[in-house]
Amino acid sequence: MPLPLVTLVVDEYDPAIRFFVDVLGFELVEDSPSTTNDGRPERWVVVRPPGAETGLLLARADLHQAHVVGEQVADRVGFFLRVDDFAATHDRMVAAGVEFVSEPRTEPYGRVVVFRDLAGNRWDLLGPA
Numbered sequence: 001m002p003l004p005l006v007t008l009v010v011d012e013y014d015p016a017i018r019f020f021v022d023v024l025g026f027e028l029v030e031d032s033p034s035t036t037n038d039g040r041p042e043r044w045v046v047v048r049p050p051g052a053e054t055g056l057l058l059a060r061a062d063l064h065q066a067h068v069v070g071e072q073v074a075d076r077v078g079f080f081l082r083v084d085d086f087a088a089t090h091d092r093m094v095a096a097g098v099e100f101v102s103e104p105r106t107e108p109y110g111r112v113v114v115f116r117d118l119a120g121n122r123w124d125l126l127g128p129a
Contacts, residue, residue, distance in 0.1 A: 005046065005057045008079075009069050010119055013045050016058045019118040020047040023096045024081070025089075029055055049081065070120030077114055079123040086111040086127025093125070 010016040013031075020026040026047040034044040048055035061069050072078060083089040090104060090113060101114040101122065111127040 003054055005055050007057045007059050008117075008119075008121070009061045009065055009072060010058050011061060011066075011069050013043050013058060013060055015118060017045060017047065020056065020058070023093065023098060025050065025092075026056075070116075072121055075122065077122045077124050079117075079121060080126060081123055082126045084127070086125070089127070090125060 008016075017028060017031070021028050026049050029046040029048050030044060031046075032044045034042050036042050042060060045058040046055045047058060086104070093115065094100070099116045101116065104111055104113040106112075106129055108129075109126070110129045113125050115123050115125055117123060
């Protein structure tokens with residue numbers, strides 16, 4: 001049973017697309033006009049790490065959703081990005097100005113460091129030991 005998408009609530013589409021595509025290296029899978037269930041215009045924006053099956057649906061927050069932007073998982077690490085070359089990816093992200101919460105460390109499952117996306121959500125960057 002596949003899990004094709006996970007929703008990530010963002011302030012605005014274009015800065016989120018730039019962060020995930022230009023900074024993290026995700027692919028822009030789709031950016032199409034759409035409408036909400038009550039008929040308001042929106043966009044259907046999907047980004048996905050290269051080779052991944054699961055993508056992120058970037059959903060612009062409505063007024064009653066704005067408080068969850070950056071807090072979708074109560075300031076816990078809620079997203080995990082596994083890379084083959086941890087050092088190169090970390091260096092590229094540092095150069096791009098990504099906020100890291102800690103220094104990289106080695107755990108039994110590999111190299112890990114916590115970073116924040118443009119909204120403040122915490123992610124683990126994971127790589128081989």
